[in-house]
Amino acid sequence: MKKFFEEFKKFISRGNVMDMAVGVIIGGAFTAIVNSLVNDIFMPLLSLITGGFDIAGMSVSFGVGDNAATLNYGAFLSAVINFLLIALVIFCIIKAMNTAKDKMLSKPEESKAPTTKKCPYCMSEIDIQATRCPHCTSELP
Numbered sequence: 474m475k476k477f478f479e480e481f482k483k484f485i486s487r488g489n490v491m492d493m494a495v496g497v498i499i500g501g502a503f504t505a506i507v508n509s510l511v512n513d514i515f516m517p518l519l520s521l522i523t524g525g526f527d528i529a530g531m532s533v534s535f536g537v538g539d540n541a542a543t544l545n546y547g548a549f550l551s552a553v554i555n556f557l558l559i560a561l562v563i564f565c566i567i568k569a570m571n572t573a574k575d576k577m578l579s580k581p582e583e584s585k586a587p588t589t590k591k592c593p594y595c596m597s598e599i600d601i602q603a604t605r606c607p608h609c610t611s612e613l614p
């Protein structure tokens with residue numbers, strides 16, 4: 474049992490636990506934003522396009538009366554649509570972030586100064602600072 478707590482202490486003090494906690498918390502807040510975007514912006518637009526048609530309310534009932542079994546396939550459909558919209562939104566956000574990252578990282582390539590030169594006697598590629606060619610041993614100006 475003592476070993477168990479020692480391992481637990483090691484796990485907690487490793488530092489990346491805090492990173493993970495921050496990630497989970499930010500992920501939770503992010504989920505709320507995406508959910509709101511889907512539920513408050515996209516879903517009303519979708520219902521505008523479909524003429525105010527309530528997808529979530531679609532159902533089929535078997536039998537009659539209040540106790541009849543109902544197949545709420547509308548709720549299932551709206552859950553699927555929700556998922557697709559959330560996936561789309563997250564995809565767009567990640568794509569935008571990747572594009573921004575690429576732009577930040579890709580600095581204009583500096584034209585590298587040449588590090589080699591050609592020996593005028595044997596035409597070999599040699600170091601730019603060489604005063605004597607290593608191939609033909611000619612002295613270089």
Ligand SMILES: [Zn+2]
Pocket residue numbers: 592593594595596597606607608609610611
């Ligand atoms: Zn040479």
